[in-house]
Amino acid sequence: MSLEECYVALGGNYEEAMGRLRSVRIVQKFVLKFLDDGSFDLLVKSMAEENYAEAFRAAHTIKGVCQNLSFTRLYESSNALSEALRSGFSPEAPALTEKVKEDYQQTVSAIRTFQEGVQG
Amino acid sequence: MKEEHKTNKPFQRLTASLIGVAVVVVCLFVFLAFFMNQKSSDTIQEVGRIYMTGMSEQISLHYETTIELRLSQVQALVDTTTSKTVSSHEELVESLEVNARARGYEYLALYSSDGEFEMIYGDKVNANEGNALDFLANLQKGDQRVVSGQDSKGNNVVLFGVPCNYPMMDGGTSVALVGGLSSDYMSTVLFLDKDATFVYSYIIRRDGTFVIRSGEAFQENYFDQLHSVFDNRDEEEAKRHIEELSAAMEKGEDYTVVLHNATTKRHLYCSKLPYSEWYLVTVLPYDPISNVVNEMSRQWTYMVYVVCCVVFAALLVLFIQYFNITKRQLEAMRKANRESEEARQEAEHANKAKSEFLSNMSHDIRTPMNAIVGMTAIATANLDNQEQVQNCLKKIALSSKHLLGLINDVLDMSKIESGKMTLNVDQVSLREVMDSMVNIVQPQVKAKDQKFNIFTYDISTENVCCDSVRLNQVLINLLGNAVKFTPNGGTIQVTLYEEPSPKGEDYIRTHLLVKDTGIGMSKEYQDKIFESFSREDRARVQKTEGTGLGMTITKYIVDAMGGTIGVTSEPGKGSEFHVTLDLEKAQIQEADMVLPDWKMLVVDDDRQLCESVADALKSIGVKPDWCMDSRTAIKMVEEHHACHDDYQIILLDWKLPDMDGISTAREIRHRYGTDIPILLISAYDWGEIEEEAKEAGVTGFISKPLFRSTLFYGLKSFAGECKEEILEAASGAGKVDFGGLHVLLAEDNDLNWEIAEELLSDLGLELEWAENGQICVEKFRQSPEGFFGAILMDIRMPVMNGYEATQEIRTMKRPDANIPIIAMTADAFSEDIQKCLECGMNAHVAKPIDVREVTRHLEKFIK
Numbered sequence: 001m002s003l004e005e006c007y008v009a010l011g012g013n014y015e016e017a018m019g020r021l022r023s024v025r026i027v028q029k030f031v032l033k034f035l036d037d038g039s040f041d042l043l044v045k046s047m048a049e050e051n052y053a054e055a056f057r058a059a060h061t062i063k064g065v066c067q068n069l070s071f072t073r074l075y076e077s078s079n080a081l082s083e084a085l086r087s088g089f090s091p092e093a094p095a096l097t098e099k100v101k102e103d104y105q106q107t108v109s110a111i112r113t114f115q116e117g118v119q120g
Numbered sequence: 121m122k123e124e125h126k127t128n129k130p131f132q133r134l135t136a137s138l139i140g141v142a143v144v145v146v147c148l149f150v151f152l153a154f155f156m157n158q159k160s161s162d163t164i165q166e167v168g169r170i171y172m173t174g175m176s177e178q179i180s181l182h183y184e185t186t187i188e189l190r191l192s193q194v195q196a197l198v199d200t201t202t203s204k205t206v207s208s209h210e211e212l213v214e215s216l217e218v219n220a221r222a223r224g225y226e227y228l229a230l231y232s233s234d235g236e237f238e239m240i241y242g243d244k245v246n247a248n249e250g251n252a253l254d255f256l257a258n259l260q261k262g263d264q265r266v267v268s269g270q271d272s273k274g275n276n277v278v279l280f281g282v283p284c285n286y287p288m289m290d291g292g293t294s295v296a297l298v299g300g301l302s303s304d305y306m307s308t309v310l311f312l313d314k315d316a317t318f319v320y321s322y323i324i325r326r327d328g329t330f331v332i333r334s335g336e337a338f339q340e341n342y343f344d345q346l347h348s349v350f351d352n353r354d355e356e357e358a359k360r361h362i363e364e365l366s367a368a369m370e371k372g373e374d375y376t377v378v379l380h381n382a383t384t385k386r387h388l389y390c391s392k393l394p395y396s397e398w399y400l401v402t403v404l405p406y407d408p409i410s411n412v413v414n415e416m417s418r419q420w421t422y423m424v425y426v427v428c429c430v431v432f433a434a435l436l437v438l439f440i441q442y443f444n445i446t447k448r449q450l451e452a453m454r455k456a457n458r459e460s461e462e463a464r465q466e467a468e469h470a471n472k473a474k475s476e477f478l479s480n481m482s483h484d485i486r487t488p489m490n491a492i493v494g495m496t497a498i499a500t501a502n503l504d505n506q507e508q509v510q511n512c513l514k515k516i517a518l519s520s521k522h523l524l525g526l527i528n529d530v531l532d533m534s535k536i537e538s539g540k541m542t543l544n545v546d547q548v549s550l551r552e553v554m555d556s557m558v559n560i561v562q563p564q565v566k567a568k569d570q571k572f573n574i575f576t577y578d579i580s581t582e583n584v585c586c587d588s589v590r591l592n593q594v595l596i597n598l599l600g601n602a603v604k605f606t607p608n609g610g611t612i613q614v615t616l617y618e619e620p621s622p623k624g625e626d627y628i629r630t631h632l633l634v635k636d637t638g639i640g641m642s643k644e645y646q647d648k649i650f651e652s653f654s655r656e657d658r659a660r661v662q663k664t665e666g667t668g669l670g671m672t673i674t675k676y677i678v679d680a681m682g683g684t685i686g687v688t689s690e691p692g693k694g695s696e697f698h699v700t701l702d703l704e705k706a707q708i709q710e711a712d713m714v715l716p717d718w719k720m721l722v723v724d725d726d727r728q729l730c731e732s733v734a735d736a737l738k739s740i741g742v743k744p745d746w747c748m749d750s751r752t753a754i755k756m757v758e759e760h761h762a763c764h765d766d767y768q769i770i771l772l773d774w775k776l777p778d779m780d781g782i783s784t785a786r787e788i789r790h791r792y793g794t795d796i797p798i799l800l801i802s803a804y805d806w807g808e809i810e811e812e813a814k815e816a817g818v819t820g821f822i823s824k825p826l827f828r829s830t831l832f833y834g835l836k837s838f839a840g841e842c843k844e845e846i847l848e849a850a851s852g853a854g855k856v857d858f859g860g861l862h863v864l865l866a867e868d869n870d871l872n873w874e875i876a877e878e879l880l881s882d883l884g885l886e887l888e889w890a891e892n893g894q895i896c897v898e899k900f901r902q903s904p905e906g907f908f909g910a911i912l913m914d915i916r917m918p919v920m921n922g923y924e925a926t927q928e929i930r931t932m933k934r935p936d937a938n939i940p941i942i943a944m945t946a947d948a949f950s951e952d953i954q955k956c957l958e959c960g961m962n963a964h965v966a967k968p969i970d971v972r973e974v975t976r977h978l979e980k981f982i983k
Contacts, residue, residue, distance in 0.1 A: 020968060026878055030871060037871045060916045061869045064946040067968035068875045079946075 001117045003028055009110035011073025011103070020070070028118070030069055035111055037065060040104050047097050055093075056085035059100070074103045131443065138439045142432055149428040153421045160417050165378060168387045168404055172319075172376065176389040176402040179321055186306075187395055190280045191264045193223050194299045198284040209287055217241050220299055227271065227300025230288050231259065231281060237298065238288050243271035245300055247279060251325070254397055259283050259296040266396045268303065268331045276303035278331075307332045322401045323393065326369050328362075331398050342401060365390060369399055378406075473651065484526060488519035495519070529669040536676045543587040543680055544953050546963065547706040547980065550582050550630070551827040554616065557595045558823065562805045564603045571611040571775075574803045576825040577732030578617045581628045583706035589953070590677045597670040598634040598697050606638035606694070616825060617732075621702045630701045637694040646687055650675035707980070713740045713832040718768040719760070722746040723753040723784070724801070725777050729826070733771070736828040742835075750776050750784040754791075761792050769835065771822070774802035774809065782809070782816045789817030799834065801826060857884040861909040861982065864888050866896035866925060867944075868917040872967075876912070876944075879971050883978075893920030897928045906936050909982050912974070913961065915945040915952070923959045930960040940981035944969065 003024060007014035014027075021027045043058035059082035066075035081096040197219050206212040217240050220228040227242030235256050237245055247255050247269040255267040265281045281296040288294050323331040328343035346365075347358045361377060368375035368390065375390040385406040393400050499512035535541040558574065565572040602612045613635045621627035641649065649671050678685045683701035720742050724730050730746040737744040745767075747753050753772070760766055770788065772781035779787070785798045800806075800813055803824040813821070822834035863885050867873045877887050888908070890896035897920070900908060911929070915922035926941050943956040946967040953964045963977045 020970070021875070021879065030875055030878075033871050033874065037869065039869060054918075057868075057916050057918065060946060061872070064914075064916075064967050065869055065871050067946055068872055070968070082946075 001114050003031065003114065006031070006110050006114035007070075009113070010071055010107040012107075013070040013072050017070040020068070027069075031111055032115055032118075034065065034069065034071075035108060035115070037062075039065065040100075043097070043100070047094075050089070052085055052089045052093070055097075056082055059085055062100070062104075071107055074100070074107050077103045131447070134439065134443060134446070138435070141435060145431055145435070146428060149424050153424045156420060156424075157417050160413055160420075164406065164409060164413050165387075168378070168406060168409070169376060172387045172389045172402060172404050175319055175404070176321075176374075176391055176400065179402055180391055180393060180400050183323075183400065184394055187266055187280070187393075190299065190301070191266070191282060191395065194280050194282040194297055195264065197223075197299075198282050198297050209289075212286060213240050216297070223299075224301075225299040226302055226305075227277060227279070227298075229298045229300070230286055230294035231256075231296040231298045232288060232290070232292055233260065233295045238290070238294070242300060243273055243275075245269050245271045245277055245279065245298075251397055255279075255281065256295070264395060265296075266398075269300070271300075276332075277301065278303050278306045303332050319402060319404050321403070323398045324401055326366075326397060326399065331396075361388075481526070481530070485523065488523040488526075491519040492516050492523075529673065532673050533669045536673065541676070541680065542954065543590060544957065544964075545585050545587055545704075547583055547976070548586045548588040548591065549829075550579065550584060550616070551825070551829050553588055553591055553595070554614075554825045554827075555823065555830075557592065557599065557614075558803060558825070560596060561599045561603065562803075564600070565612065566805065566808070568603060568606070568610075569608050570603065570606055571609075572613075572803050573611070573775075574614045574616070574824040575726060575729050575732075576616045576827060577728050578619065579732070579736070579827055580618055581705050582827050582829055584628060584630070584703035585706055586681065586701075586703050587677075590681070594674050594677050594699065595632070595634075597674045598699070601670060602634050602636035602638060602695070606636040610637040610694075612636045614825075623702045627702045627704055630703050632699040632701070633696060634699075635694065635696040640691040640693050640695050641687070641689040642691050646689055649687060650685070713828065715741045715832065715835060718742050719765065720744040720769045720771065721753060721756060721767045722771045723748070723750060723776065723781070724771075724773040725749065725775075733826050733831065736826070736831055740828060740832055750779040750781075750787075753784060754787055757788055757792060766792070767796060770796060770798045771801055772798060772818075774800050774804065782813050782818065785813070785818045786816040858909075858978065858982070859884050860886050861978075862886045862888060862907055863978075864890055864896060864899060864903075864908045864911045866890040866893060866911065866917060866922065867914045868892050872914075876969055879969055880974065883971070883975060885978075892917040893922055893925030893928075896920075896925050900929055900939075901932065905934060908936075908939060910940040910942065910978060912942050912944050912965075915943060915947065915956070922961075923955065926956075926959045926961050940978075942974070942977050942981075944974075 001009075004014045007017070017027050018024070021030065039058050039061040043055055043062065046052070046055035046058055059078050062078040063075055063082050066072075066078060077096065077099045081093065081100050084090045084093045084096050197216055200219065201212060201215045206215050216228060220240070225242075227245050228240040229237040229242070229245065230240065231237055233256075235247070235252055239245070246252075247267045251267050255265050258265040259281050260283075262283045264283070267279050267281065269277050269279050271277055277300045279298045279300045281298045283296045284294060286294045286297065322342060324342040325331060328341040330340065330342060343362045346362055347355070361379065364377065365375055369392070372392050374392075375388075377388050379386050379388055387404040387406065389402045389404075391400050392398075495512040495516045499509045499516075502508040502512075532541070554574070554576070561572070599612070599614065606612060613633075615631070615633040615635070617631050619629050619631070621629040623629075651672065675685055678699055678701070681701055681703075683699060685700075686698045687695060688698075689695035720737060722730055722733050722737070722744050723746070724733070725748050727748060730748060734744045734746050745756060747756060750772075753770075757767060757770070770785075772784055774781040776784065781800050781802075785800070788796070788798060797819040798817065799820045799822055800809075800818050801822050801824055802809075806821040806823065810821070820834070820837075822830060861884070863880070865873065865876055865880075865887050867876060867889065868891055873889050877889070880887055888899060890899050893913075896911065896913070900911065913922040913926060917925075920928075922943060922945070929939070929941065930937060940963075941961045943953075943961045943964045944967060945952065945956075945964070956964045962981055965973050965977060
């Protein structure tokens with residue numbers, strides 16, 4: 001699986017990312033680093049603890065990272081979630097959280113597949 | 121008309137009353153003048169009468185006294201000279217003569233009973249015939265008497281007779297002793313000096329003959345004199361007076377009358393004199409008095425007229441002032457009425473517009489809401505049918521988006537109405553604004569299969585100071601409307617050009633025209649298109665979604681930017697909006713853009729665009745030729761090829777009149793091989809035509825609008841053998857080295873931090889990471905003064921967010937507390953930007969990190 005295919009799998013915009021980061025090496029480096037990012041865990045934890053301010057910040061961070069890496073699909077769902085949490089809890093937040101979880105899992109699994117290909 | 125009539129009425133009434141008052145005043149004064157004249161002449165007459173009566177009495181008293189004196193003198197003669205005192209006749213005569221002469225008598229005689237005078241001395245005298253008998257009779261009765269007479273020389277004399285019995289020469293006894301005086305003496309003694317007074321007197325007999333006359337009397341008879349007074353013209357009048365006078369004399373009464381003739385007026389007073397049959401006539405001519413009085417009354421009349429005029433003038437002045445005041449008041453009142461009427465109508469209109477808007481809005485909101493509710497219900501009912509659910513969700517997403525747009529418009533509007541909308545003026549590249557606008561509009565245009573074209577020419581300044589978000593909003597509103605109201609297959613054209621601004625050299629006037637071939641607008645609607653909540657009430661428009669706020673917001677933004685917006689439109693033919701802005705030129709220098717001196721050919725069917733592109737190319741070092749159709753283009757390529765002077769780059773418009781750009785490219789490739797780069801220029805999305813174009817031998821694509829920088833960046837990578845050189849030049853020109861500038865980067869996410877570090881260290885920046893706001897503040901506090909050149913600040917961070925951190929840094933007491941702080945955040949709403957600036961940050965950069973954007977801001981704030 002190439003990096004480009006990985007982007008297709010996770011619903012991102014490879015060209016945009018390349019345009020911003022300018023080399024395959026850097027894009028690849030950060031895409032792999034995404035796996036270590038703790039924001040998603042923070043989001044899940046905060047939602048469970050009903051700490052919505054922290055959840056908002058976590059969603060916002062995911063959104064920012066996705067923007068930088070041009071993970072469009074996850075950006076869209078995390079953006080929707082962060083807007084829903086901007087002024088505290090809102091009824092649609094849990095559903096949107098589920099959506100983020102789903103997109104995140106897809107993203108992560110795509111990256112994992114890619115990672116295996118690189119290492120293997 | 122009615123209005124005018126109503127307003128003229130008070131003025132007519134005013135004028136009428138003024139004339140009325142004036143007439144009354146004039147009448148009063150004229151009456152007064154006549155009345156006073158009459159009164160004064162009456163008074164003069166009365167005064168004359170009283171004066172004359174007094175005068176006559178005086179004169180007759182004087183006469184009486186004189187006569188009595190003379191008579192008593194003669195009586196004294198008689199008393200002192202008796203037969204006892206004188207013994208003989210001679211002695212008697214001698215004694216009488218001596219005594220009489222001593223008393224000044226000119227004549228002395230003894231009067232005999234037969235009426236003869238026996239002169240003692242003096243000329244012989246005789247009593248006048250008419251009175252002689254009366255004289256004698258009275259003397260014989262023993263009364264003293266006076267009579268007029270004449271001496272032998274014909275001199276008039278006055279004779280004073282006193283009864284006495286002296287022996288006379290002829291042996292008889294005398295009846296009386298008579299002393300005589302010349303009448304000249306008498307008149308001197310009796311009458312006042314004529315020169316000293318106007319009054320003169322006569323003594324006449326009953327038949328009118330004069331005894332003594334003076335002054336103007338030249339007739340022998342006073343009655344004749346009277347005739348002459350009336351100039352012998354008014355005989356009747358004279359006769360009447362004479363008769364009255366005679367009658368009064370007969371009765372012995374006083375007679376007084378005023379005699380008028382044509383020129384004079386005199387007062388006559390007649391009274392009987394004692395000791396005689398004489399009458400005293402005193403005449404007072406009025407002329408001297410009445411002259412004085414007339415003079416006075418003439419002056420009085422003049423004064424009356426003058427006063428009348430003054431009063432009238434004063435009235436007139438008052439009237440005019442009052443007239444003017446009333447007029448002004450009326451006008452003010454009318455104006456106030458009109459204004460309040462206008463205000464009322466305006467308020468009503470606004471109110472109506474608002475309630476119409478509310479009903480429209482609730483309809484507009486309900487429509488997508490209904491779709492959302494309905495689609496949700498459908499989706500819930502078909503949870504197993506994935507395709508159906510997907511379809512529903514797609515429609516829900518569309519409706520939500522539409523709803524969000526509506527609500528955003530309403531929010532913008534409420535901000536505008538409450539005056540809270542502000543501009544974030546920043547340096548903006550017109551190229552970037554236009555590019556992003558094209559990107560947004562392209563899908564819409566494509567969906568409606570519309571022709572879309574962009575012209576830019578005479579662009580001397582690409583970087584200007586402006587609120588890019590709001591400028592985008594204006595462009596998108598105008599273009600959105602153009603797309604919305606233009607039917608499928610219609611044409612939309614955007615034109616951008618610049619010219620020197622009247623505001624000065626630091627400004628550039630930027631014109632932006634958006635033209636469509638849509639449904640257009642009626643003239644009436646064009647007048648109120650920029651009003652709130654307005655939409656033209658037409659069936660076609662009803663079908664089109666929108667709040668009717670877009671143009672109001674647009675107009676407001678343009679106004680806030682100090683620009684103007686106008687519209688020309690014709691129903692059924694299309695509309696053209698024209699925005700004019702005077703934008704401040706940006707401070708930053710545009711990167712030095714130089715290309716090698718290629719020979720280039722530009723082909724476009726718009727002459728202005730060709731000329732403008734040619735100018736832009738010349739300014740970056742290229743030698744361009746241009747033509748307007750593909751046939752000419754091919755011919756020109758052929759000519760240059762023949763001279764072994766091939767064009768090094770060819771720019772072709774995609775849409776050309778006879779043969780489009782792709783066919784032209786194919787033709788050129790076919791004839792002259794593949795070594796010349798051919799670039800397509802178009803406002804359309806390159807993706808759609810890329811395949812076909814590449815196949816035809818097109819090397820690349822440059823998106824319209826064609827700014828200088830667009831051309832430069834578009835061309836620099838398509839430069840054949842010069843490619844390496846150009847790229848080097850370009851990276852040298854476009855890339856900045858900050859030479860190890862220390863920058864503090866506050867960012868809580870390490871992935872984001874690493875990306876930022878990766879990108880920014882290429883620019884020669886030394887980055888220091890702060891994991892949250894608190895750490896950022898601490899790091900800055902502990903750094904030596906001037907160590908950090910700038911801070912890049914995330915907003916959403918744990919412990920302390922970017923806003924608080926910025927505020928804390930700004931309040932520090934160190935000289936570099938004003939360090940440039942640039943926000944880097946995923947929030948890009950204008951409120952967020954506003955809040956950043958309010959907290960003291962210098963600028964705002966939206967995530968994802970755009971190196972160019974960050975560079976631009978850093979360059980701006982770091983010397």
